[in-house]
Structures are given as structure tokens and as C-alpha cells.
Amino acid sequence: MRNEIPEISLRRLPVYLNYLKSLPIGNPKNISSGAIAKALKLGEVLVRKDLAYTTAIGKPKTGYEVVALIRAIEEYLCFYSVSNAVIVGAGGIGMALMSYKGFSNYGINIVAAFDNDQDKIGTMIEDKPVYAIEDMSKRVMEYEVKLAVLCVPVEVAQSVADVLVDSGVKAILNFAPIQLRVPDGVKVRDMDVAANLALLAREL
Amino acid sequence: MRNEIPEISLRRLPVYLNYLKSLPIGNPKNISSGAIAKALKLGEVLVRKDLAYTTAIGKPKTGYEVVALIRAIEEYLCFYSVSNAVIVGAGGIGMALMSYKGFSNYGINIVAAFDNDQDKIGTMIEDKPVYAIEDMSKRVMEYEVKLAVLCVPVEVAQSVADVLVDSGVKAILNFAPIQLRVPDGVKVRDMDVAANLALLAREL
Numbered sequence: 001m002r003n004e005i006p007e008i009s010l011r012r013l014p015v016y017l018n019y020l021k022s023l024p025i026g027n028p029k030n031i032s033s034g035a036i037a038k039a040l041k042l043g044e045v046l047v048r049k050d051l052a053y054t055t056a057i058g059k060p061k062t063g064y065e066v067v068a069l070i071r072a073i074e075e076y077l078c079f080y081s082v083s084n085a086v087i088v089g090a091g092g093i094g095m096a097l098m099s100y101k102g103f104s105n106y107g108i109n110i111v112a113a114f115d116n117d118q119d120k121i122g123t124m125i126e127d128k129p130v131y132a133i134e135d136m137s138k139r140v141m142e143y144e145v146k147l148a149v150l151c152v153p154v155e156v157a158q159s160v161a162d163v164l165v166d167s168g169v170k171a172i173l174n175f176a177p178i179q180l181r182v183p184d185g186v187k188v189r190d191m192d193v194a195a196n197l198a199l200l201a202r203e204l
Numbered sequence: 205m206r207n208e209i210p211e212i213s214l215r216r217l218p219v220y221l222n223y224l225k226s227l228p229i230g231n232p233k234n235i236s237s238g239a240i241a242k243a244l245k246l247g248e249v250l251v252r253k254d255l256a257y258t259t260a261i262g263k264p265k266t267g268y269e270v271v272a273l274i275r276a277i278e279e280y281l282c283f284y285s286v287s288n289a290v291i292v293g294a295g296g297i298g299m300a301l302m303s304y305k306g307f308s309n310y311g312i313n314i315v316a317a318f319d320n321d322q323d324k325i326g327t328m329i330e331d332k333p334v335y336a337i338e339d340m341s342k343r344v345m346e347y348e349v350k351l352a353v354l355c356v357p358v359e360v361a362q363s364v365a366d367v368l369v370d371s372g373v374k375a376i377l378n379f380a381p382i383q384l385r386v387p388d389g390v391k392v393r394d395m396d397v398a399a400n401l402a403l404l405a406r407e408l
Binding site: 007008010011012014015041077083085091092093095096097099100102103105106107108146147149154170171172173177178179181187189190191192193194195196197198199200201203204 | 211212214215216218219245281287289295296297299300301303304306307309310311312350351353358374375376377381382383385391393394395396397398399400401402403404405407408
């Protein structure tokens with residue numbers, strides 16, 4: 001089941017992909033989990049387990065066919081079923097995410113950002129438009145976006161989340177240090193920097 | 205044990221604190237977990253469990269003494285044992301974190317940032333200096349900083365982490381989409397935005 005891949009494994013899949021794509025085409029034709037493990041300084045068993053989440057099949061002596069393995073990882077990472085997402089709040093974190101190149105490796109396509117700063121509205125960041133927050137509901141429905149990254153100030157996070165949910169958003173990655181209240185069926189993942197730092201600090 | 209508090213509970217403690225501090229001093233003198241729960245739209249049992257991580261003691265009928273509860277939460281959140289931290293990489297995310305006001309609620313004090321951008325080096329962001337990355341090792345040792353937030357580009361993340369570890373850093377909050385290799389005894393927590401978005405997308 002796709003949903004059950006551990007986060008840590010999911011994060012390694014693009015690493016394997018980048019490595020495999022860095023190899024000259026057709027050389028080698030096949031590669032073993034041991035060779036991948038060695039190149040990336042990972043454990044061989046770990047590599048084999050990670051790759052087992054994809055449809056790739058390694059054979060006992062020859063290993064994986066490189067082309068098939070690339071294809072299987074790409075497929076797993078949803079290269080062929082891209083999810084559109086919007087960024088709400090084009091402040092420091094929002095802007096950084098607009099410019100981040102790594103989303104496509106995970107099948108994520110950032111389609112637009114929303115902000116209330118007149119200097120930003122109407123501009124493009126990395127070919128992606130910044131729209132007025134007033135237009136968010138309309139645009140989200142228009143794009144049929146189900147995925148949003150919330151980077152607005154904490155004071156408005158809940159009300160903005162409410163609008164997103166009313167507009168059809170089903171999953172929110174939340175950077176605001178607040179526990180969002182959302183209806184059943186809407187998923188939230190929190191990226192609370194301060195809480196994570198505090199947890200690290202406690203382990204010192 | 206401090207280390208065992210679930211992240212979700214830790215994140216709620218500042219919420220309780222803000223609420224309690226918003227009450228007029230001495231009115232009420234005592235507050236029940238039920239009243240806190242109602243005000244914050246949380247479950248009463250949940251509130252009681254969260255507060256049980258602190259040294260606060262609620263009495264059956266009167267509840268918690270407000271002043272003592274504030275004190276207990278602050279104490280738990282390490283107001284009295286602040287951890288210094290540095291931010292490495294003053295790009296979008298790094299800059300956003302420099303300006304973030306919420307760290308002090310978790311006992312985190314950002315002392316400085318490091319970057320290689322000549323336009324940023326020597327400037328102050330929210331009263332915090334931005335130093336040259338070449339000076340990082342020296343400064344980290346000088347400040348005896350054990351905690352670092354890594355917001356540098358993925359290509360240099362590992363080498364920067366190596367320098368941090370060599371300079372005495374024991375815990376890294378890592379925003380770079382890479383699995384850092386660190387020696388035993390050094391903790392890493394990953395804040396991988398793309399992987400988290402991908403995990404949400406899979407649940408749609």
C-alpha cells in the first residue's frame with residue numbers, strides 16, 4: 001500500500017533516482033542493491049527494503065535493470081500523477097518554497113501563491129503567479145487544488161485554513177504554530193519549527 | 205521524563221500559556237482543566253494530560269492556581285534554561301526563521317546566522333548578526349552552541365553539517381532534502397517540506 005511507506009524511505013527514493021540518472025545510459029545495464037548502497041553510503045538491506053516499495057524487481061545475481069528501476073521509482077513518486085498545490089502566504093518561507101526546485105521529484109506541482117501584499121500580487125516567482133488572497137477561494141476551486149501549504153502569520157492561520165477547506169482543499173501542510181481545526185476527511189501535517197527545535201534542545 | 209512528551213502536547217503548552225497570560229491578573233485565581241478546554245476548544249482529558257507533563261497540580265474542585273500553572277508551564281518550556289541556537293544559511297527559510305518571534309516561548313534563543321552572501325554578512329536581522337560562513341566554526345565554539353538549524357542548499361548541506369559537528373553542535377534541525385550522516389550522539393530532525401507534501405498528496 002502506497003500510504004504505508006515510511007517517511008524516511010520515501011525521502012530516500014529521490015536520492016536513488018538522482019544517483020541512477022547520473023549513471024551513463026546503458027552502463028551498467030543492471031545494478032545490484034549492494035552497488036547502490038555502496039555508492040550512497042547506505043546499508044544494502046535498507047536499499048533493498050526501500051526499493052521493494054516500488055514495483056521494481058531485483059534478481060538474485062544481476063540485480064535491477066537500471067532503466068526499469070528508474071521507471072519504477074518515478075512511477076512510485078507519482079511522476080505520472082502530479083498533485084497540484086498552492087502556497088498561501090508569500091513571506092519568507094512561502095517565497096523560499098516557491099523557488100524550491102525539488103518538488104517535482106515528488107510529483108508535486110506548485111501552481112500559484114496567494115498573499116495580501118500589494119507589492120507581490122500580480123508578480124511571478126519562478127514562473128508561478130502570486131494572486132491576491134481575496135481570489136484564493138475562486139482560484140483554488142478553478143484549479144481544483146486539493147493540497148495547500150499554509151505559511152501565513154499565526155493570527156490568521158485558522159481563518160485562512162477555513163477558506164481553503166471551504167474551497168475544496170483536502171490536505172494542508174501547516175507552518176503556522178497553531179493546531180488547526182479542520183473537518184473530518186481533511187488532513188493536516190504540521191511543520192512547527194520552534195516545537196521541533198525545542199524537542200531537539202530537550203535531547204541535548 | 206521531559207524527553208517523553210509527545211510533540212503534539214509540547215506544541216499545545218505555549219497555547220495554554222498564551223491563554224492563561226491573557227486572563228486578567230488574579231481573576232480567576234484558580235482555573236479548571238474544563239474551563240481551559242472550553243476556552244481553547246480542546247478536550248478536557250487532553251488538557252489535563254498535557255498539563256500533567258508539567259509540575260502543575262490541579263485540585264479536584266478548584267482546579268489549578270493560575271499563577272502556579274503559568275509558572276509550571278514556563279518552567280517546563282525552559283524559560284529558565286534557554287538553549288542557544290544558530291541558523292546556517294540566511295536564504296528564504298533562514299531569514300524567515302531569524303524574524304520569527306515564537307522561539308522564546310520554547311526556550312530557544314537564536315544567537316546568530318551564517319551565510320556566504322557578502323551583502324548579508326555583517327548585517328543584523330532582528331538584532332541578530334549574520335556572520336560569514338568561514339567564521340562559523342570559531343563562533344559556534346565561542347558561543348558554545350549545541351543546536352543548529354540547517355537551511356543551506358542541498359549540495360553543501362553535508363559538508364556544512366560536518367563543520368557544525370566538528371565545532372561541537374549536538375543537534376541539527378535539517379531543512380535540506382538530504383539524509384545527513386552524523387556521528388553517534390548527534391541528533392538530526394528533518395523538516396523535509398517536499399517529502400511531507402508528498403505524503404499528504406498520497407493520502408488525498
